[in-house]
Every structure is written in C-alpha cells, then in structure tokens.
Amino acid sequence: MYTTLKRFLESKADFNRLELDEVYAHFRVIKTKRNEILLDYDQVSKHYYFVNKGCVRLFTTTKEGNEITRYFAFKGSFVTALPSFIDQQPAEEFLQTIEKSELLCITRSDFYKLVNKLPQFTKIYTEILELGFIVAQKRIYGFQGYDALQKVKWIIQNQPQLLVRVSNKMAASYLGISPSTLSRIKSRL
Amino acid sequence: MYTTLKRFLESKADFNRLELDEVYAHFRVIKTKRNEILLDYDQVSKHYYFVNKGCVRLFTTTKEGNEITRYFAFKGSFVTALPSFIDQQPAEEFLQTIEKSELLCITRSDFYKLVNKLPQFTKIYTEILELGFIVAQKRIYGFQGYDALQKVKWIIQNQPQLLVRVSNKMAASYLGISPSTLSRIKSRL
DNA sequence: GTAAAACGTTGACATAGGACAAGAATCATA
DNA sequence: TATGATTCTTGTCCTATGTCAACGTTTTAC
Numbered sequence: 461m462y463t464t465l466k467r468f469l470e471s472k473a474d475f476n477r478l479e480l481d482e483v484y485a486h487f488r489v490i491k492t493k494r495n496e497i498l499l500d501y502d503q504v505s506k507h508y509y510f511v512n513k514g515c516v517r518l519f520t521t522t523k524e525g526n527e528i529t530r531y532f533a534f535k536g537s538f539v540t541a542l543p544s545f546i547d548q549q550p551a552e553e554f555l556q557t558i559e560k561s562e563l564l565c566i567t568r569s570d571f572y573k574l575v576n577k578l579p580q581f582t583k584i585y586t587e588i589l590e591l592g593f594i595v596a597q598k599r600i601y602g603f604q605g606y607d608a609l610q611k612v613k614w615i616i617q618n619q620p621q622l623l624v625r626v627s628n629k630m631a632a633s634y635l636g637i638s639p640s641t642l643s644r645i646k647s648r649l
Numbered sequence: 650m651y652t653t654l655k656r657f658l659e660s661k662a663d664f665n666r667l668e669l670d671e672v673y674a675h676f677r678v679i680k681t682k683r684n685e686i687l688l689d690y691d692q693v694s695k696h697y698y699f700v701n702k703g704c705v706r707l708f709t710t711t712k713e714g715n716e717i718t719r720y721f722a723f724k725g726s727f728v729t730a731l732p733s734f735i736d737q738q739p740a741e742e743f744l745q746t747i748e749k750s751e752l753l754c755i756t757r758s759d760f761y762k763l764v765n766k767l768p769q770f771t772k773i774y775t776e777i778l779e780l781g782f783i784v785a786q787k788r789i790y791g792f793q794g795y796d797a798l799q800k801v802k803w804i805i806q807n808q809p810q811l812l813v814r815v816s817n818k819m820a821a822s823y824l825g826i827s828p829s830t831l832s833r834i835k836s837r838l
Numbered sequence: 839g840t841a842a843a844a845c846g847t848t849g850a851c852a853t854a855g856g857a858c859a860a861g862a863a864t865c866a867t868a
Numbered sequence: 869t870a871t872g873a874t875t876c877t878t879g880t881c882c883t884a885t886g887t888c889a890a891c892g893t894t895t896t897a898c
Contacts, residue, residue, distance in 0.1 A: 528793045543782070585775075592782060593735075596786060607884070629845070639845085640847080641885055644847085647847080797855070826855080829858095830854090832876060833855095833878075840898090841896100844893105844894085844896085847890100848892105849888105853884100854885090855882105856881105856882085858882105859879085861877090861878095862875100864873100864875070866873075868869100
C-alpha cells in the first residue's frame, strides 16, 4: 500500500522506521472510480493527494465552458489545487480522477503538522514547491511562442506517455489547442 | 538603504535587531544603469536580488530571436532566475535592469546560510516559493484561452502600473502578443 | 445487450492576429 | 544639440488555427 510513497519519501530525505510510520499514519487510502471529482471549483482545497495508481487531472473551465487542463498527476506524484491549499481561498479549479484510481490522502492540517514536526518533511515540502515551480514554468513558458505542431513535438519529447494515456480532448486542452487541431497534427506525424 | 527590505522582512516574520543586522550583512548594494544584464542565458544563477529602486526584467528569447518576458520585478520584490538558482543549471533566461536601478544582492550560498540558520528566513523562502508559484500560475493560466484583448484587459485590472511603466514592446512580449497588436488594442480602449 | 451519449476524425469556412513595411516619434550617443 | 538608432503606429496581406458540421467509433448506463 505504501510502497510507492515510501520510495518517494526515501528518494527525498532520510527517514527512520518510526518516522515513516508516523507519516503513513496521516494518510488514508481512497479508491475512486473513473471521472470522480475530488475538488470542485468553489471549494477550498483541504487535502493533498498522492497517486498510488491511476491518474488525477487538475483543470478549470473558461466562461464559455471550455475545459483547460493544467496538470496530470500519474503514479508517484503529489497533487492538489496548490494555490487554494496554501491560501485557503476557493480553488477556481477542479481535481478529478480520469481513471479508476487509488490515492493516499492527507488533510491540510496533518500535512502542516508533519511539515512543522519533521525536518525531512519540511525539506520535502520545499522540494515539492521548488519542483512544482520549475515544472510549471518549464511547461508553460516552454509553450510560449510555440505553434501547435511545436507544442505536440514538445510533449512527445517531454511527456511521451501523455498522448497515449489521456484522451485526445484532454491532451488538447492541456496543450491549449483544439481537439481538431491535435487530431490533424497527430495524423500527420 | 535597507528601509524597503526591512519593511519586506518584517511583513513576513518577526526579526529582532540583531537578526535584521545579520540579514543585512549578507546583502551588497548594486547600482546599475538602464539595460544592464545581470544574468546571461548560459550562466548559472548565483544571486538573489531585491529591488530597492528601478525595475528588473526576467526574459528569454526564442530560436528566431524574439524576446519573451516572464516577469517584471519592481521596487520591493525579490527576483532571480529561480529554476537555475535552485538546481544550478544554466538559466536559459536573462535578468536585465530596464531602468537605472538600485539592487540589494545576496549570493546563493549566503542565502541558503540564512535559510538554514534563521527559521524566519526559512519561512520567508517558503513564502517566496509559495507566492512565486501562485503568481506565476495566476498570471500564466489566467491567460490560457484569452484572446489579445482579454489579456490586455486582464493586465490593466491586475497590474495597472505595468503598461505605463514598461515599453510597448516589452509589455507585448509579456502578454505573448505582437507589439503591433498591443498597439492597435491600446488605441481602441 | 442495446440505446444514447460522448468522442475522434475530417472537411469547409471564417478570422484573429502575425509578418512586413513605411513614416512618425522618441531615445541614445557623441 | 544633432544624428543615427530604436520604437511606435498603422496599413496591407496571409496563414494558422478555431468553429461548425457530418459521420463513424467508442464509451457509458440502464
């Protein structure tokens, strides 16, 4: 149950047996179906999720009702609506499983308890923030000035599993192009 | 000299006199002309800057040589090429003053010394990361699915000083539209 | 297992906005 | 202060990509 999380934690800092158990104790297992909403647009983010199996998508919608995908969390990633988790304002984004998934869930208050109690966990939080920052920057800035074809090539280079794992529509909404355009580009590769 | 920095620090955490002096001691004042490069594309980011006066721009260029502006740091903000500062890889972006400026500069090693020595400074670093993350997300995701006019309106709402403070060209490269388009839109507002 | 709904693909069409250029305005340098 | 360089504005033109629609395929739900 905790193998993947253990691997994640130990790759970031040194924990002894007791500390690991203390960390685990705060996580609760959640099994979900496909397309389950974990967090709604107006809700405040109170949980951090670790993906044990499956995939969680972070997305929002425009006024016109089009979905815009911001992030896909696959096995071994932490995910939440971070801005809301940090400042406790309504998320203005959705968290959704896009496959039957198994998640480890920790509440915000428990999360910060661990951050304040275990220096290793403080370090992990800092790294999550740093990495989140870097990844988001690379992804989004990487797209600046790219046309549709360049974006698709970028994603094939940098997240090759993505195009095969998620639907055409979701991938398109992640790339910021229309499903038609993505479909046309794929057929020409 | 340290008034603006003092205000910044005290707004984030409680420091006593001695601690403040210790923080100050690691910052060195830099006075720059307009358009001075603080960090080049291939360099590794070794300094964090606090803007006392003036403005620092973070930008990069496309293969075709077009500039893309990522961030403007005005008075009272910290700025560096954070991904490079964190992982010590070449920055792939530029730091440049766009006005005659006065900066407080701390080296990376001193910065991390403070982070590890003073809990308040740890907290400030966490907040810088959190805030940087939130601001970057809001800014960039805020633009997803916006057309040029919506972007301009967004910027007028959210960073009203920006359009008057920086050149048309730089503002356009920040918004991800061409200078011509920005010019046309402004004339129609 | 079947009907309904959602999705993917492809075509025809419309358009936002980029590229380029030229003249006016502003800025930099000596 | 003069002159060359850069930037701003605005026109014309063009292309990438969005929209809409039709149709076949896949998924969902009862």
